[in-house]
Amino acid sequence: MKRLPTALAIGLLASALLAACGGGGGSDPVAPVAPQPLDLTILHINDHHSNLDAKAKTLQLATVDGGAPAAVATDFGGFPRVVSAIESLSQQSANVLKLHAGDALTGTLYFNRAGDDGEADAALMNTVCFDAFTLGNHEFDKGDSGLKKFIDFLHKGSCQTPVLSANVTFGANSALAPAKAPGYVNKSVVLQRGGQPIGLVGLTIASKTKASSMPDADTTFEDETIAAQREIDLLRARGINKIVVMSHMGYAYDKTVIARLSGVDVVVGGDSHTLLGPDTLRTAGIGSPAGAYPTQLTNKDGKKVCLVQAWEASQVVGELKVSFDASGDVTSCSGTPHALMGDTFTVGGVAATPSQKTAILASAAATGVLRVTVPSPVAINTLQPFKDKIAVFAQTIVATVPAELCTRRVPGGKGTIAYGNSSAACNALGEVSMRGGDIQQLVAQAFLEIANSSYGGADISLQNGGGARVALQPGTVTAADVNTVLPFGNMLFRLDVTGAEVKGMLEDGMQAVFGPSGTTGPYPYTG
DSSP: OEEEOHHHHHHHHHHHTOOOOOOOSSOOOOOOOOOOOEEEEEEEEOOOTTOOSOEEEEEEEESSTTOOEEEEEEEEOOHHHHHHHHHHHHTTOSSEEEEEOSOOSSSSHHHHSSSSTTHHHHHHHHHHOOSEEEOOGGGGTTHHHHHHHHHHHHTSSSOOOOEEOTTEEOOTTSTTOTTTSTTSSBSEEEEEETTEEEEEEEEEOHHHHHHHSOOOTTOEEOOHHHHHHHHHHHHHHTTOOOEEEEEESOHHHHHHHHTTOSSOOEEEEESSOOOOSOTHHHHTTSOOOOSOSSEEEEOTTSOEEEEEOOOSTTOEEEEEEEEEOTTSOEEEEEEEEEEEEOSOOEETTEEOOHHHHHHHHHHHHHHSSEEEOOOOHHHHHHHHHHHHHHHHHHTOEEEEESSOBOOOSSTTOOSSTTTOOOOHHHHHOHHHHHHOOHHHHHHHHHHHHHHHHHSSOOSOOEEEGGGSOOOBOSEEEEHHHHHHHSOSOOOEEEOOOOHHHHHHHHHHHHHHHHSTTOOSTTOEEEO
16 A cells, blocks of 8 residues: 655646634533523634635625626635624624634645644634634544644633534544543533523534544544433533534534434534525625525424524624523524625726725625625734745646636536535536536546556546535636645545445445435545
8 A cells, every 4th residue: 555645646636737702711600590581692603614815706786876786806705804793793792602613624725834734723713712613524634633733722822712522532542532631622511691501512523524534543423413412411401401502514414403402492503514594695696595594493392493504714704693581492593694795896807986886885785694894903913924824835836727627526416515616607517517527537537647657556546526625717726726626635545445345435425425414525536
């Protein structure tokens, strides 16, 4: 067996492409109190995946008063805007929780080229000072020791954000074994708001983490429903009747699990990068929502549960408002997915005129979701040293692409975020739907070719559809682009396998997509 270093694999692919602090280190003291009604505001993000910079985005907004939507280019998202939005929204409500539902890590050069792995993400997260963070599958991409290092960075300053997962058990040999790292990861935390205790329970998707990340061999993942119910029952036995589950399991799976759980009130989700909210998200060119924000469901007891998620990549801050009665039951919930935009615009490649800007701002306000947000100066200053470290490497040109290389996780699937993130033109191409993603196939073929040229030969290569993350647009391709296509730092292996084993691997991939609780990421592409 031979291993190909990640840097080599990325290089060969390139050739083939020609705040104010709210968190605490543990639970707040829980003194016996009479249960009371409570109005709670939850501000949340998920799956920022080391996306710390703003993105260029073209929205569809009116450029004249009462006019039809037109293409308007602006900056969108970025962690300094996340920080600013959470600061502003926090000041508008009395009882606020600031939550991150996992997958802070892996996705851009900020993860692995801006210092130690995860250092930049932790530094920016600490400018928010989240009240709790639940482990996502990609927190395990550098093994348990890498996760411990990330938590050390997260707890480096005064902000000691609790890190949660009720269904993860770290083995005796893990760097995060309780005997070695007590209190680093807890099953739940209890925080006080409005004089009332609120129980927060973390969940990490089990099957995906074991299959596609790199937890230590003796770290185990329990069934999510069983682990969640046990922790909820323990909290309620302590008299805590307001329960928030921070779930990194995906929108569809969350809906399934909610129906199986007793005592859950709110689920703040992640993993599936789901955009929720009104249809104005679509008409404004932000994205296609998969459901309402919040999505209102019922638990096993037949009581209301409010489910939310805040898309991906530091572009949306969710604001959920929940009202509880004295029994801890949800009486109502409402909210807004705040899509964070800049305040400078270009129309037709030219800076917007004052009258155009006035119309654009009015059109944005009318969506109910677009929020003009000035980036936090503190966050900008915190980010700058990390930005300096990646600047030279990121701009190294490694290839050119004459036409968009489309991405599609599953052939035949819709061109939505669940299947890929290509342009509308790519998603409209029938041949892409038939054959699958260009970029997925190219990655698989690149791996096969390097094996044949340098590592003793191979007959077949395998690449999961979700591992190649983005399409490549026409023009020059930089090292940063390649890292964005393949961000996970996986090791490429050359193995001797039988035909039966190849058949089994392909069948396992298809089962993971089309079986119960299937996801799009495991679909197998071959070279």
